[in-house]
Amino acid sequence: MYNFSYHRPNNIDSAIAILRKSEDGKIIAGGQTLIATMKLRLAAPSDLVDLGGIEDLKAIRKGTKTLMVGSMATHTQVTTSSLIQKEIPSLSKLASEIGDQMVRNLGTIGGSVANNDPAADYPAAVLGLGATIVTDTREIHADDFFTGMYETCLKDSEIIKHLVFPIPNRSAYVKFKNPASRYAIVGVMVAEFDNGVRVAVTGAGSGAFRIESLETALTKDFSNTSIAGIKIPTDNLIEDMHASAAYRAHLIQVITQRAVQEAK
Amino acid sequence: MTAMATKCFLNGDLKMPASITVKVNGKEVTEVIKENTLLVDFLRDSLRLTGTHIGCDTAQCGACTVHLDGSPIKSCNILAVQADGAKITTIEGLSTKEGNMHPMQKAFRDHHGLQCGFCTPGMIMSALGILSKSRKPTEAEIREGLEGNLCRCTGYHNIVKAINSGAEAIAKAQE
Numbered sequence: 325m326y327n328f329s330y331h332r333p334n335n336i337d338s339a340i341a342i343l344r345k346s347e348d349g350k351i352i353a354g355g356q357t358l359i360a361t362m363k364l365r366l367a368a369p370s371d372l373v374d375l376g377g378i379e380d381l382k383a384i385r386k387g388t389k390t391l392m393v394g395s396m397a398t399h400t401q402v403t404t405s406s407l408i409q410k411e412i413p414s415l416s417k418l419a420s421e422i423g424d425q426m427v428r429n430l431g432t433i434g435g436s437v438a439n440n441d442p443a444a445d446y447p448a449a450v451l452g453l454g455a456t457i458v459t460d461t462r463e464i465h466a467d468d469f470f471t472g473m474y475e476t477c478l479k480d481s482e483i484i485k486h487l488v489f490p491i492p493n494r495s496a497y498v499k500f501k502n503p504a505s506r507y508a509i510v511g512v513m514v515a516e517f518d519n520g521v522r523v524a525v526t527g528a529g530s531g532a533f534r535i536e537s538l539e540t541a542l543t544k545d546f547s548n549t550s551i552a553g554i555k556i557p558t559d560n561l562i563e564d565m566h567a568s569a570a571y572r573a574h575l576i577q578v579i580t581q582r583a584v585q586e587a588k
Numbered sequence: 589m590t591a592m593a594t595k596c597f598l599n600g601d602l603k604m605p606a607s608i609t610v611k612v613n614g615k616e617v618t619e620v621i622k623e624n625t626l627l628v629d630f631l632r633d634s635l636r637l638t639g640t641h642i643g644c645d646t647a648q649c650g651a652c653t654v655h656l657d658g659s660p661i662k663s664c665n666i667l668a669v670q671a672d673g674a675k676i677t678t679i680e681g682l683s684t685k686e687g688n689m690h691p692m693q694k695a696f697r698d699h700h701g702l703q704c705g706f707c708t709p710g711m712i713m714s715a716l717g718i719l720s721k722s723r724k725p726t727e728a729e730i731r732e733g734l735e736g737n738l739c740r741c742t743g744y745h746n747i748v749k750a751i752n753s754g755a756e757a758i759a760k761a762q763e
């Protein structure tokens with residue numbers, strides 16, 4: 325790993341100031357992805373700005389019909405938060421199944437969402453629950469946030485402050501995981517709101533995506549039988565040594581049905 | 589700029605070295621390190637606490653597991669500077685001053701929870717992480733808790749047995 329200057333500001337304004345001033349500064353949150361990237365020299369930032377010293381970013385709060393989760397909330401915090409367990413149990417279950425206990429103790433929701441790994445879990449929740457990503461400069465709806473494999477619409481030196489999740493009537497996240505890496509081969513978030521159902525899939529494409537045919541059918545009738553006959557097209561699904569596109573399409577079908585049955 | 593920092597800057601490798609203060613196994617230490625030093629290298633090379641092992645250096649095997657403010661983490665996947673101000677416990681911090689083993693260490697010995705022993709420090713630190721969430725974990729909870737630890741020798745069954753028995757011994761001692 326190349327060396328860099330390390331900074332640990334205790335408020336967001338100084339974090340932004342350091343990032344803007346630096347030649348090629350980068351945010352470090354839990355470091356569970358970034359450190360590996362830096363060891364491989366795929367990233368060689370001049371400056372690392374650690375958000376770990378900013379207490380505000382760790383808060384989890386309830387708003388009107390929403391939950392606000394700070395970007396520096398660790399996967400363990402999201403798993404064990406009684407507020408999240410009560411209001412959006414699918415979100416705490418999702419966090420509890422990320423990687424292993426050591427990764428969950430350091431990895432954060434903000435880091436996962438900013439990184440947008442095509443097999444990561446949180447992007448499915450953010451998209452499936454229709455969350456809003458709040459940065460230091462703007463609010464971005466999930467539908468506009470993820471722009472491609474490992475790509476988001478975040479600008480350099482833009483910091484995710486927190487995510488606002490609308491509280492659904494019921495929801496569930498089910499993942500079929502790669503037994504070695506624990507990342508999703510297919511993961512599906514299903515969420516029912518007063519104005520309709522959202523279905524988001526991760527692990528199967530170049531990033532998380534929604535499936536309109538499943539959403540329409542489930543909005544009419546929230547039951548697993550209502551979607552049993554819907555065929556998932558294999559176009560744009562990834563094919564790798566873990567699963568073929570056809571297998572992934574099949575998994576999406578089955579896993580969405582399971583999620584519908586588990587939704588609470 | 590100090591002479592040392594200037595020199596470091598010129599060779600393009602070392603920028604301003606950082607000073608960190610951490611409490612390791614109950615003892616406070618302050619050291620000046622390069623900012624790109626991993627926590628595991630700090631523990632092993634600067635503090636000579638070589639009980640924490642490096643198996644993969646890619647956050648896969650868990651041999652480097654230590655506790656950061658009471659929670660298990662992989663010390664090969666965190667910078668030492670990120671741990672500034674924290675309390676760290678390594679395998680060396682578990683036995684008593686007189687050198688008596690921690691009940692979890694005893695349980696690993698009694699149940700043949702190790703063969704070559706390379707993964708053992710990490711396994712034991714993870715085992716204690718499992719107990720911090722559940723005093724009497726089920727077998728499924730133990731196996732889930734070991735997701736991040738690999739063992740090349742034992743086939744895991746005896747490790748699971750050891751953790752179960754260690755948990756019972758610890759719970760009994762607390763009653």
Ligand SMILES: Cc1cc2nc3c(=O)[nH]c(=O)nc-3n(C[C@H](O)[C@H](O)[C@H](O)COP(=O)(O)OP(=O)(O)OC[C@H]3O[C@@H](n4cnc5c(N)ncnc54)[C@H](O)[C@@H]3O)c2cc1C
Nearest residue numbers: 353354355356357358423431432434435438444445484506
């Ligand atoms: C062994 C292992 C298993 C894993 N298994 C899974 C799994 O099953 N499912 C899963 O989803 N993930 C998994 N992960 C990834 C893990 O969840 C990471 O923690 C996560 O992807 C990155 O979060 P982080 O906080 O560690 O971010 P970092 O590594 O610190 O940062 C990642 C990127 O996001 C940027 N960033 C971080 N925070 C912000 C912010 N607030 N605003 C703007 N940009 C920001 C950084 O600059 C960097 O580019 C695994 C990781 C490991 C090592």
Ligand code: FES
Nearest residue numbers: 643644645650664
């Ligand atoms: S050496 Fe850290 S996880 Fe393998």
Ligand code: FES
Nearest residue numbers: 703705739740741
């Ligand atoms: S005892 Fe040899 S690696 Fe586990």
